[in-house]
Amino acid sequence: MSSHTYETTLFGVMGWAKAELEHVGRIVAMKDKGLQYSYALSTVNGMAHLRDALFQMVNDPAYADRRTDLRITHDQVVRTMDHLISDFDINLNTIRTFNTPRVLGSLNYLKKGRKSRKTRKSRS
Numbered sequence: 596m597s598s599h600t601y602e603t604t605l606f607g608v609m610g611w612a613k614a615e616l617e618h619v620g621r622i623v624a625m626k627d628k629g630l631q632y633s634y635a636l637s638t639v640n641g642m643a644h645l646r647d648a649l650f651q652m653v654n655d656p657a658y659a660d661r662r663t664d665l666r667i668t669h670d671q672v673v674r675t676m677d678h679l680i681s682d683f684d685i686n687l688n689t690i691r692t693f694n695t696p697r698v699l700g701s702l703n704y705l706k707k708g709r710k711s712r713k714t715r716k717s718r719s
Contacts, residue, residue, distance in 0.1 A: 601648035605661060608648050612668050615642050619675060622683070635683040640690050642676045 603611070618638045625631050649669040652658045658665060679685060 599647070601644070601651055603648055605652065605658060605665075608645070608652060609664075609668065611645055612649070612672060615645055616671065616675060619679065622679070632683050632685070635679045636685055636689060639676050639679050639685050639687075640693075642672050642679075643690065646672050646676070 601608075615638060618634065618641075622631055622634045622638065625634065646669060649665055649672065653662055653665045653669060680687065
């Protein structure tokens with residue numbers, strides 16, 4: 596996990612989760628494959644931060660009474676990320692490249708996080 600400390604409230608992180616999960620419907624509703632890829636990439640990046648924030652709260656004794664809800668939301672986010680990565684062929688190395696402040700935790704827990712594409716076909 597990340598050593599970065601996310602300073603958010605339970606209400607804030609649950610609202611963040613709701614907003615990130617709503618993006619998926621918008622991505623699927625688009626017909627343009629380039630826009631879908633860009634939006635899915637951005638959403639996976641946001642969800643990676645969200646996943647880290649949720650994980651911190653799950654392990655924070657101050658949120659022990661909401662631990663079950665936080666775990667369920669965490670698991671939903673990870674499953675959604677896995678689907679976005681798979682369905683839109685997201686290259687996690689792009690996210691890793693822009694993680695220069697090293698805020699994000701490891702992405703190796705994701706299915707495609709262990710493999711990376713060698714090349715990407717150009718869209719013409």
